[in-house]
Amino acid sequence: GPDSGGGFHPPSQPSDSYYQSQRKPIYDAYFEKLLAADRLYKDGDAYRFRFDRKPITMHDLVCGEVTIDYRDESNTPDMIIRRSDGSYVFHFVNVVDDLEMKMTHVIRGEDHLMNTPKHLQLIEALGEQPPQYAHIPLILNPDGSKMSKRDAGAAVGDYPKQGFLSEAVVNFIALLGWSSKSDDEIFTLTELVDRFSIEAINRAPARFDFEKCKWVNQQHIAKISTDRFADLAKPFVEAENLPITENYPAVIAAVKEKVRLLSEVPAAIDFLITDTAAQDDEAVAKAKANPNAALLFELAIYFEFSGDWSADIAKEAISSFAQEKNVKPGQLMFPVRVALSGRAHGPDLGDIFAILGQGKTVKRLKEFQ
RNA sequence: GACCCGUUCGUCUAUCGGUUAGGACUCCAGGUUUUCAUCCUGGCAAGAAGGGUUCGACUCCCUUACGGGUCGCCA
Numbered sequence: 125g126p127d128s129g130g131g132f133h134p135p136s137q138p139s140d141s142y143y144q145s146q147r148k149p150i151y152d153a154y155f156e157k158l159l160a161a162d163r164l165y166k167d168g169d170a171y172r173f174r175f176d177r178k179p180i181t182m183h184d185l186v187c188g189e190v191t192i193d194y195r196d197e198s199n200t201p202d203m204i205i206r207r208s209d210g211s212y213v214f215h216f217v218n219v220v221d222d223l224e225m226k227m228t229h230v231i232r233g234e235d236h237l238m239n240t241p242k243h244l245q246l247i248e249a250l251g252e253q254p255p256q257y258a259h260i261p262l263i264l265n266p267d268g269s270k271m272s273k274r275d276a277g278a279a280v281g282d283y284p285k286q287g288f289l290s291e292a293v294v295n296f297i298a299l300l301g302w303s304s305k306s307d308d309e310i311f312t313l314t315e316l317v318d319r320f321s322i323e324a325i326n327r328a329p330a331r332f333d334f335e336k337c338k339w340v341n342q343q344h345i346a347k348i349s350t351d352r353f354a355d356l357a358k359p360f361v362e363a364e365n366l367p368i369t370e371n372y373p374a375v376i377a378a379v380k381e382k383v384r385l386l387s388e389v390p391a392a393i394d395f396l397i398t399d400t401a402a403q404d405d406e407a408v409a410k411a412k413a414n415p416n417a418a419l420l421f422e423l424a425i426y427f428e429f430s431g432d433w434s435a436d437i438a439k440e441a442i443s444s445f446a447q448e449k450n451v452k453p454g455q456l457m458f459p460v461r462v463a464l465s466g467r468a469h470g471p472d473l474g475d476i477f478a479i480l481g482q483g484k485t486v487k488r489l490k491e492f493q
Numbered sequence: 494g495a496c497c498c499g500u501u502c503g504u505c506u507a508u509c510g511g512u513u514a515g516g517a518c519u520c521c522a523g524g525u526u527u528u529c530a531u532c533c534u535g536g537c538a539a540g541a542a543g544g545g546u547u548c549g550a551c552u553c554c555c556u557u558a559c560g561g562g563u564c565g566c567c568a
Binding site for chain 2: 167168169170171172187190191192193196198199200201203204205206207208209211213214215218233234235236237238239259261262264266268269270296299300301302303305306307309326327328329330331332333335336337338339340346379381382439442443446452453454455456457458460461465468469470471472473474475476
């Protein structure tokens with residue numbers, strides 16, 4: 125339908141003209157009203173609305189009192205409201221729809237601020253009462269330039285694709301130009317609804333900070349259940365052609381607090397579910413240079429003859445083995461981690477032991493030469 | 494160009510005439526965690542500039558600079 129809340133859909137979408145054709149009788153009626161009030165005049169086959177030549181003051185909930193002087197005709201030429209082809213322009217259908225729907229508040233981007241006196245004039249000419257307006261600041265690119273539709277972060281549909289949670293995105297965007305006036309920043313949707321107020325919105329445009337957006341996302345991931353996290357992460361895992369094994373729940377639980385984006389999940393778990401995961405060459409080289417790397421084969425044997433197998437048992441085994449060899453367990457853990465995962469960072473070592481199982485743990489330790 | 498709106502750490506922000514200008518993200522340094530991460534502590538870092546008003550200004554006023562928005566038979 126007509127866009128009253130910012131430019132999110134492309135111009136001349138078929139649905140728009142279809143929508144307008146359905147509602148044409150309604151628009152025609154309002155058009156007749158203006159015609160009868162002698163506020164319209166022809167310009168070719170189109171119709172222009174004659175503005176009242178006086179200062180128009182709006183009382184914006186965010187911007188406060190703003191006055192535009194319509195006596196200056198050069199800056200405010202009478203506007204077309206009906207095109208030569210009989211269709212109505214945005215300003216007109218927008219006003220009529222808001223009136224018809226009995227809108228009480230119109231909250232939209234600041235790019236519409238200068239349109240508002242036009243709408244106010246239309247509403248006054250129609251003898252109706254205007255809604256309350258709130259014009260919120262626009263969001264800028266990280267470098268301060270204006271954000272256009274193609275810029276990163278502009279399309280809300282891109283966030284899920286990049287691995288953001290919807291509630292995290294809502295939370296982060298709310299923080300752009302608005303503050304709870306407290307030190308709290310992470311809010312669920314209901315908390316946000318509870319705390320948000322138009323009065324607390326700033327007037328200056330804010331820049332989009334991708335890093336903080338990711339941090340907010342991480343905070344929300346930490347808050348959701350492991351089950352929901354597993355469901356949300358699944359499409360990303362499948363997109364990387366990784367199998368959803370029966371130990372997927374355990375695998376996913378091991379990395380829940382380690383990722384900031386859902387899209388980071390595949391790379392965080394691949395070594396747990398396949399044997400062909402890419403390795404971090406730098407970490408591998410560093411681990412091999414570690415003096416304790418020479419002990420890994422022996423540790424593998426030690427593990428191999430351990431009767432039972434669990435995260436705790438394996439950790440215990442490392443401790444006692446380290447004691448035998450007179451090294452600190454902590455120093456043994458880095459090369460073990462790299463031998464098992466191929467990288468320097470990852471899940472808790474106990475989780476890795478448990479998920480990989482005794483066989484794979486022993487095998488990877490032995491092969492790490 | 495005209496007309497609107499704006500300007501506090503790199504970024505998001507608190508402050509509604511009197512504060513060592515606070516918090517968050519990022520970064521750095523410690524600490525906890527036998528590992529990774531989390532977490533905790535500390536650190537770096539700000540009132541665009543110039544004039545006023547005032548006992549006193551980030552806060553009020555003016556000018557300049559800079560940024561954003563709007564000036565369509567687009568939405």
